[in-house]
Amino acid sequence: MPNVCVYDFARGLAAHTNLWVPDKLLFHPHEGRLAEPTEENVKAAQDGSLKVNLPWLHERMDSVNENPHPVTGSSDHYVLYDRFHEGNTKDPKDILRRIQLVPELKGWLNSQVVEQFFANMRKSNYFLSNMSPSTHVFLMRNITHHYNTVTNKKLLERQLRHGRLGKINISLSALGQAVVAPQVCNKPRETTETVLNPAPSMSEPQVRVDNKKANRRSTDGTFPDLCGPPCEVLTKPENILASRSSWCFVPHAGQQQLVC
Incomplete structure (x- = not known):
């Protein structure tokens, strides 16, 4: 399960998911918020002075918690609002679910790409809507997988396989990460x-x-x-x-x- 989920209605996703397993909340801490929902934190977020660092997004941490993510090493799970839908909620506590509070994500996470992907997927609604739920989920995962594969391939060819990096072998690890392996002598x-x-x-x-x-x-x-x-x-x-x-x-x- 990813450490950070971005959703149009983050509050509803966190509430719905945590209701399924009330004994062990999937989105924690603070029910998927970036900080404890106190008046001080809400006011600091409104003033723009609240920053929540997630250093494990850049460098893996040594975690002693249960079920850490294999890439980040963290077992925390947050639900944040998409930048285009931050105004979908009137709860003042939901300001603690905004992407710009995280320096590691601010200016780096481009949620517009997802909107473009959904717009491209509309042409498939006519046959996806007629499928059973299990078939629908299976095919959606396949379509998304092939879309990501083509996107990653173009990215590697355009940004990594040019200039002085042309002599480098690039492969995917077991976790799907691009690993740069230079041709040694x-x-x-x-x-x-x-x-x-x-x-x-x-x-x-x-x-x-x-x-x-x-x-x-x-x-x-x-x-x-x-x-x-x-x-x-x-x-x-x-x-x-x-x-x-x-x-x-x-x-x-x-x-x-x-x-x-």
Whole structure:
């Protein structure tokens, strides 16, 4: 169950849902409100001085509560009003269900997208309304799933797969999150090591190699190709990224010889 639900009539959704399980309220704390419905909190929300931070929306928290969300780690569940329908209620306590009270959601949550999706779904009402409840719910979930899949695919192609991020592999985790996995230099380094001659031991005589000859690829193996195309790819500016692979980078024999 998501930690934050946005609904046109949040008060009615919270009351209806909590009536089904009165022994263990699904929307809590404060019956899904962002703060305790006291006169001080209501007045502070009206003045614009009340802010309710939900840091687990950005960084997962270590929760000891029962049934925490797998992504956020929080077991709190709130019901907030859609920005277009905040005036649907006359209860002053419902001001504690507004999105702008949460800094992590203010200016980031675009509820207009949902209105556009519902407008697009109107063309399907003629056959959805004739289905049984179970079939209706099943098909609605399928339509929504395919819509989200197409939207996410366009987002990845437009915003993540361009420019210097073009060399990155993007996959979905078990929770449906987009995971960025940059192509590390393991394979190029293995390829480079196969074409290099073994590093000379300390007992062998060291032969000074002329710089001009060392820059050329030798056909007889006398002058090994210390850094070939794989190393050239790694040093291009568009391929230099902040990734975990750079923390444990181990230079191959040719690179170590150049450093020495």
